[in-house]
Amino acid sequence: MEADLAAKTEEESLLGMHTLVQTALDYKVKGNPTTYNVILSKLQNTSEDEERRQIFLVLPRSISVLTKDLDAYYELIHRIYTFDFMTSQPIIDAYIRLITHFVTAHTTFLQPTIHMLVRNFLRVARPQKAAAPAPPSIASSTLNRRMSIPAVPAVSEAQLEAEFEESLQRRFASVHVAFAKVLDLVPTSIHHVFPCLCDHFPHKRIETPFQLSYLNNLFKLTTYAKGLQERVVGLVVEKLVSIDVEIKLDATEEDVFTMDDFLDDECCIDPEHPSAALDEMADKLDHLMLATFSYLESELATSTHLFSYLLKSFDQSILNTHRSKYPQFLIFYVAKHSIDHQEHFLSQLISVSLDAKVPPVTRLSCSSYLASYVARAKYLSITAIKHTLFHLLRHIHNQVDILEQSGDVPDKCLVDIIQTACYIACFRGLELCSTETGYNFVRSLGWHRVLTCSLQPMRQPVFHASVASEFLNAAELLGLVSEDSLESLLEGMKPAKNLERSAGTPTCFFPFDPYLLRRSFRFIGPQYLYWKHADPNWSGNSEAFALAQSHMKTYDEDETTTVDGEDENASMASSSYASLPGSYIRSSISEMSVVGSYPGSEDLNEPLQHQFQTPQPAVQKPTLYYHDEEEIGF
Template identity: 30%
Template sequence: MGMEVENTNKKMQDLNEDDEKEKEYSDKELAQTLREVLKSVSLLGSEFENCTEHYSMLVQVFSKHTHINPEDEAALLVVSSRALSRAVSCIDVDHHDSLLFSIFGMSMWNYGVHVMDALIDLIKSLAASSGNYLILIRCLNMLVRNFKPPRSFLPLFSQPRGIAKKEQVLDRVHTALKDIAELRPLSLLWLNGIVVDSMPRMSFKNDTLNKIKVDLHLSEIYVENMLKLERGVLGRYVGKEILLAVVSRLVDLDVEIEWDEILQDDPSKGIFDMEIEDIDEAADYDDHGEEFPKAGFGLQKLGADVFAERLDSLMVLTCEHIKARADEGHLIEVFETLLQSFEDPILKTHKSKFAQFVIFYACSLDPEKCGVRFAVMLADTFVCGGVSPTTRMSVVAYLASYLSRARFLPSSLVASMLKRLVDWCYEYICKVQDIEERNIDPHVHRVFYSGCQAVMYVLCYWMRMMVDVPHLKSLLLDMPLEPIFRNFLDPLKVCLPSIVTEFLRQAKAARLFTVSENFFFNDLLESDLSKIYGGIERLDTFFPFDPCLLKNCDRIIGPHFLYWSMVKKTYDGDDGSCDEDVNEGERFIDGNSESFYDGEKNLDELDLELELEVFENSMHSNMSITPRRPLKHMMPARIRPSTSPEL
């Protein structure tokens, strides 16, 4: 054994002698020499690993401890990597740990394309040839770790050379992951967990602002690579967990944004007449050239918040990814994952501010399937129960806000969902009336009050359209609204005063039922019953699809979003009615009607109970605040100061 080691040392010494010896080695000969070096360490044992001179020299090549000029170092790395790729069968995890540690600790961001290519080939050879799964896992870890550049590279990403470098590295990393998966299919068992577990951690306690900015930027680059992986050929194997992790990251950033950083509420404003200054007066247009409102309110404050800026970027990145997946015909699969992410973590996050808009956007891309599915899921959760009262209150707030704000939903679906809410509220009243001891503690009946408030909120947006469509007007008049709102539980004195006031104002103009002047009250006054109903969490003030305050994300959401100033109210005009009937598939916008579906997509004028059944059957068969009035936009549903969330 000593003779073999001595011969190997001599060959390695020959490799490092000056050029004047004119001794050249072919790749094959160099690979053979490296095999002998590796075998010599294996024969001596791991405890002699660092005592073998030429093995130590090999380790130094990959650990950047050669102390030679960069050009020679790059050439040495290329030669050594190519030769070692042909000798990987001799690498043993037990005896060559220092060499593997040096290789797997390398960052491809530090090298040119030739070194990167040689390193990628070496990593793929290690992953494919070794029967030891520990080496395979370390190969995957090394590649995934290169999703994230060194901190020193971040300033370069604003320059063309930095962008080019990013593409060079990441294209090679993703190609290598795909190649390894083809060579070793079992690698997919670990890849998913490695990608999710390697996400940059979200912990900013005691960090400086500059460090927070850098960490958030690195996190965004990592998420970008996660979405690229989800969209690639490996997405069918790892996409679900990756997308769930991305949404969780959106929620993590969402909760870092404090409510008082969004806006300062004016005590003189009610929920339907809040006005916030818009910083962008330029009009935006949708794909059809139609102007739509901007919701740039509060952006001066949000723009200064580092978490809001980064969340805005990630939201845009995620929405663009969803759109790309939809264009490729994979929206349904993506939506199923988003629906799961909505249930956890979005719904479980107290008053999530922005993350929920990713599912709103997905619904807008396919209203007939995704849009209906989301509404039905929310309604089922509230009506059927089986979850905590707090969850039901949150769910119905999502449903009311979604039905009111989603510009893409057909009126027939909204009417169906509204009827389910009204029927549930009426059944609740009938049940409690049979109880001898009538408990009027608002906290006890908080789910009922949340349902009543949802009904009023939706009707504030939809009442005018429903009373002007004969089919829907008949349905509206048949709803037992008066028994629901006039009973011993007295929801009109418990729900948010501003919503009650707007609802009664429109109900009176529409002549839904007799509304006396005594039912109107100052919307700044909040009764003790109302405060008890909302409780500590004040979910009664939560309208999750209020206009998005993230500037760039709002540009994506805006064309699909309904603003309060766009809604025609029953009291607008002489008598609160319209002389012309409109199709059921149309919704009043600023005095005009906007069709949500073209002639081929409009739903038939069926009985609404049958329509809901059609919606659900179709679903199962296809799928296993706003700016100031001078700028033409007003925001209705934003938190009033007296009911603002606890900080």
């Protein structure tokens, strides 16, 4: 009975409000805006909640009137679309009902509805705490009386912040409910969303909480609007890069093998005990990277195309960004979850690094990423590492063949590619040499011929001194280069003979150098290989090194019984190679990321034996064979 009475009263109230709204709209077009202005005042956030709710509930009945003359009712429509979801739930429910009627009734309302919803993804500042009321004055005659004034319980700042954060999350949840309904009722509205997301993205200088709230709302949006995921991922990566380039690192160049020690330094910021010296942009990026990693972690199981979206963003936003520091670790993290992803990423990096048709700056960047990724990704299989080194060394030997005939190197990026191979060997050489087959593979790659050719790669300005030094150290320990050649190469590394090199050497950059953002570090640390764990001289690697030495001894003993015509340093372009039943597949992500299948690959599970071959004509270049459809794994 009481419920029926309440419903009747509600209907009567709504009928009265409907009459008022209709009258206001009618009088407005006739030149009398008095009642119309009353309606506008009732739509203000400071007005009575019940009246606002009733107006929202009755306005759908007047849509036909509003659409007849939108210009006349501009103020009313504008007031409707300045709505803030930071209000009571009954008003929110009435408002969602209103906008869903609007977007289904007339397409004119679609664009402002999308803009309004995206605007409500933005965090608002917490209202200032009202000043405490002054204590009541006490008459002098009462001073001698014993008085008991109840104390007002104080509310802590932390409690106020927690309450405000809770209300913000309720606001965002309501916005997503409204957004999902609009997209469900008008599926084509999704085409209007992405430009709005770009327009409202907070500037990189805006404070971290505002950036973080918007980012999390974008990620939430993609969970029910899958058609936006690719573009949202690309937008987020682009914004992360824009913040990353603002981070200032120590201008002093660290040795690329000893910079890992920096992680144990006191100057590496602990997020729980920040110092005044903390770079604001680095701290902001740390928060945003943490949110992005968390999103990727939650979506990997259900989103089959997420890696492809990231790879496309890598091509467009990260690859050619000068000294990008952290956003590239997103693809480092995602790739670990699938061998197919690892193969695909390596395929793209190898093919672009070795493709003479690609601009040199892009090739050099890919070469740096390839070196750093294979060196640092602990999760890569031995087969993947072998395959990478084989294709690099095959290309290098082909170029050396041409060099020996013509005296000129057709590949202007050859020295950088040699450095890439050496860098990988420094980090993964000991691991490869842990088995006899692996050791035989590393020895068979022809390092002596590459390093002692007329190009003299280690004496070139672009070859980093620390990479050369560490590789020669590993080569000596693992027997990759003869003692005489080592002495000659080390002599060439002396500072007295490299003044020009020292003055002109550009700062070496390996993009997967140690990850220093501590909040988000947990996503990278467990899968990251530090130099200490790869260094043959580290005491913790004594057993692995002893095992490698035993394989070296066996190899040297077997070598003494080989036929005189065989030579481990013969060109890898030799036709004596058996065909490897596998090739790198073509990347479908980017036109420039075409992966060649290199003929003449060998069985990586067998020891490699090389024979000298009649050199190719100087004008002949190695041929790349491309496969559009065939997919053959590692």
